[in-house]
Amino acid sequence: xxxxxxxILALRQDLIEMWKLVITQVTNAxxxxxxxxxxxxxxxxxxxxxxxxxxxxxxxxxxxxxxLYQPVAIDLRFVxxxxxxxxxxxxxxxxxxxxxxxxxxxxxxxxxxxxxxxTNLSEMIDQVKMMLSQGLEAFxxxxxxxxxxxxxxxxxxxxxxGKAPELIAQYIQYNPDRAFDCLHLIGVYRKMERxxxxxxxxxxxxxxxxxxxxxxxxxxxxxx
Numbered sequence: 001x002x003x004x005x006x007x008i009l010a011l012r013q014d015l016i017e018m019w020k021l022v023i024t025q026v027t028n029a030x031x032x033x034x035x036x037x038x039x040x041x042x043x044x045x046x047x048x049x050x051x052x053x054x055x056x057x058x059x060x061x062x063x064x065x066x067x068l069y070q071p072v073a074i075d076l077r078f079v080x081x082x083x084x085x086x087x088x089x090x091x092x093x094x095x096x097x098x099x100x101x102x103x104x105x106x107x108x109x110x111x112x113x114x115x116x117x118x119t120n121l122s123e124m125i126d127q128v129k130m131m132l133s134q135g136l137e138a139f140x141x142x143x144x145x146x147x148x149x150x151x152x153x154x155x156x157x158x159x160x161x162g163k164a165p166e167l168i169a170q171y172i173q174y175n176p177d178r179a180f181d182c183l184h185l186i187g188v189y190r191k192m193e194r195x196x197x198x199x200x201x202x203x204x205x206x207x208x209x210x211x212x213x214x215x216x217x218x219x220x221x222x223x224x
Contacts, residue, residue, distance in 0.1 A: 004069040008078060011061045015082055015089075018054035019136045022089045022096070025051065026132060026195060029096040030125035032103055033188055034116065044100035051093040058086045074209070081209035085139070088198040088205075092132070095191040095198075102184050115182065119167045124160045124192050127153055131199040135206065144210045147203040157196035164189045 025044055032041040062083045065071060071079055116122060131150050138146035165186055172179045204215045 004065070004071060004075065007061070007065050007069065008071075008075060011058065011065065011079070011082060014054065014058050014061065015086060016136070016140065018051065018058065018086070018089055019132075019139070021047070021051060021054065022093045023129065023132050023136070025093050025096040026125075027129055029099040030129065030192075033099055034122060034125070036103065038103060038107060041100040041103040044096055045104065048093065048097045051090060055086055055090040058082065062086075074212075077209045077212060081205040084205045085202050088201045092195050092198050095195050098191050099188050102188060106181075106184060115168065115171045115178075115185070118171070119164045119185070119189070120160045121164075121185070121189070124157055124189065127157050127160075128192055128195045128199065131157075131196060135199055135202045138203070138206050139209075142210050144207045144213075147206040150199050150203040154196045154200045157193055161189050161193035 025047060028040050028044050031037065032044065062079050065079050069075075131153050134146055134150055134153075138144065138150075168182045168186055172182050175182075207213045207215050
């Protein structure tokens with residue numbers, strides 16, 4: 001096996017391991033906020049350093065491959081895509097960490113089942129977890145068609161996030177004593193929405209790697 005092939009296989013495995021860790025972080029952060037589980041939230045914060053260590057390791061590996069082997073064609077696209085996916089995964093983990101910190105910083109935060117149901121928080125969490133898992137499957141199998149479904153799913157996440165503030169405001173009108181907790185709930189929605197955005201970024205990079213297609217800004221009209 002060529003040295004370049006060996007380095008790319010090792011890089012691929014490291015990214016997959018990081019990806020799985022980030023999925024676990026998002027899953028645990030979501031479960032913690034839904035069940036008000038302080039211990040699970042603390043577990044998320046403690047694993048944040050492991051995600052950061054993966055990010056640095058993968059960045060260094062990409063830099064070494066580019067400098068030492070000067071890859072071309074699909075190998076080059078792979079390394080460039082991994083660099084960007086790595087950054088997106090780290091940001092996703094940051095948002096999971098932020099959700100966990102919300103619960104840790106406000107131990108009295110307990111949300112009524114009513115507001116959780118009406119604002120579709122559980123559905124939103126399930127959606128972003130699915131997007132992350134689909135992205136990983138698309139990357140591992142090198143099937144861009146699997147990644148394409150992430151874009152429409154991100155629209156669903158955006159819709160839930162867009163409707164949440166009004167629904168929460170209505171809830172506060174009838175439950176003014178819960179206003180403080182509800183404000184923090186809006187922050188959780190925003191973080192989940194940003195996770196969805198990063199999943200879409202990852203899907204774009206999978207298209208770039210597999211099909212040599214650049215989708216970034218493809219829906220934006222160029223102003224003359």
